[in-house]
Amino acid sequence: MTVTDRLTDGVRTALAAAGLPAAEDCAWEVPRQAEHGDYATNVAMTLARAAKRPPRQIADALAKNFPAMPEVARVEVAGPGFLNVFLAPAWTAATLHEILDAGAAYGLGTSHAGQRTRLEFVSANPTGPLVIVNARAAAVGDSVARLLRSQGARVTTEFYVNDAGTQFEALARSFEARVRQEFGETAALPENGYPGEYLIDLAKEYRAGGGALDVPGDERARLEHFGRWAVERMVEQQRRTLAAYGVDFDVWSSEQRDVRDRGLPEKAVQELAARGLTYEQDGALWFRSTAVEGAGDDQDRVLRRRTGELTYFAVDIAFHHYVKFAGVDHVIDLLGPDHHGHVPRMRAAMQALGHPPQAFQAPIIQLVTLLRDGQPVRMSKRRGEFVLMEELLDEVGRDAARFTFLTRRHDSPLEFDLAVATRQSSDNPVYYVQYAHARIRSIHRQVAEQGIAIPAWRDVDLTPLTGAEEQALIKRLLEYPNLVAGAARAAEPHRVAYWLTELAGVFHPYYKNHRVIQDDRTLMLARLALCTAVGQVIANGLALLGVSAPETM
């Protein structure tokens, strides 16, 4: 039970005692000004209409009837009708016991309990190595998964391999050309092929591994052979890069194997037709996308081309409906900005097939503009020019890269200057946060070296922690569970990154001004408890971001 939950109980009790109507919900915020208390609620304002009384009057009644609670020192009415709550310092200090008891579990919640979510992210085409944007998507997706799980959701993370269709064919043709070149033949890359050097390396690997130049069967069989071989290697390479980044997927699904081979696209089209949401026009079969209320698509979409071939959209509908939604109630796709036009039509299709509007979400991860020495680096997989995700990790490091990606909202474009990130790596906020953790661990090493015995935390007297800075620090820690719950609800890991930076910003001055190890044993143990709790929360928060909490730096 969080602080605000307890305070909400207090408000409910007060409302009942004052004979006022019950509040549906009670929003709490942490005021900027210390004079406005530790928590404030505007419940009196929101209730004014229903109670037919002015907000100030309601707030006064609330203050008068507010039950005595160990948590609360006093409540005040201020401004147009805010109810400001001041926490009792002794209670605040004592909450450290709960944090220390909970340990790594501090910040876990139940707001998503019972939810089963399938979360797809990265899903780069298997036509080349991973690049910078993929690193951003990986950081965001992995962190969102951790956030959702921290709130009780069962999350399946997924990487979808588009190993079919025209891009697959382009890869197969490109790779075959490289293999022929490797065997000494003259072969030109296809027009829409992939010119990157990685396919030359892959061709060398193919030959070295005993791969044959001549493949039995027709052209289709040949392309299938070379395409499969290349895709397998590319996917494996991508998987390794992601693993080195600390990102592992529960499921690697295949467009060919899991959707097309099972005949699901045809089935999906039939199901839409059975619901009367398709029609024929100009020789093609259309989905009546615009007929789905609230989905927001502005035109109908083709499911089967005049040629009889199904569109990618039809395949994607089948994938979502039959594969992703099997056994889960929420599907989240983290998409690139070039796919945002697809969201309305997919939303329409999912609703048409009976999924509630909220069940399918597709947040957009915006682009990363990469700068090197202040100059934008142009990237194009097709032209074979790009900065690899691996290079980014080599230059910037895993922790700094992930943290940097998570200090921006995912739906806003990001500028990432490689030169600056490398040169100024010691000024990166991630080190500021990690440093706070390392400092705290260092205190513990000192304590151990000096042979100071630490009793169980529950036996440590916390009442000495009445200083303003100490109280401020503890109150920060109390916010953490709400912060995590909010970040999970909104799927916004950047809130955690910012909050951690702020927490470190409160801790560092405290550390500077107050010695922990000292002669006054009672004070020392109390401060040690506080620092330990801060370190624990930093470690917990960094874990949600997939960033390490180092013992030393």
Add this chain to the structure above:
RNA sequence: GCGCCCGUAGCUCAGUUGGAUAGAGCGUUGGCCUCCGAAGCCAAAGGCCGCAGGUUCGACUCCUGCCGGGCGCACCA
């Protein structure tokens, strides 16, 4: 032309389902290491929150219209 996203300090960005006096990092200027880690601390300068209306007790936040930037608008994937 239509749709989505974005305009906040010199730069990069936060601003928690509308709250009280707008925040951080970098950069700039000036201080602090006999004391648990200076990857740190303290201080200064820096803002018509793109513009104009509207909604209300209250708007950076919601609505409308402009201006400016990005992306998408296939019987491609």
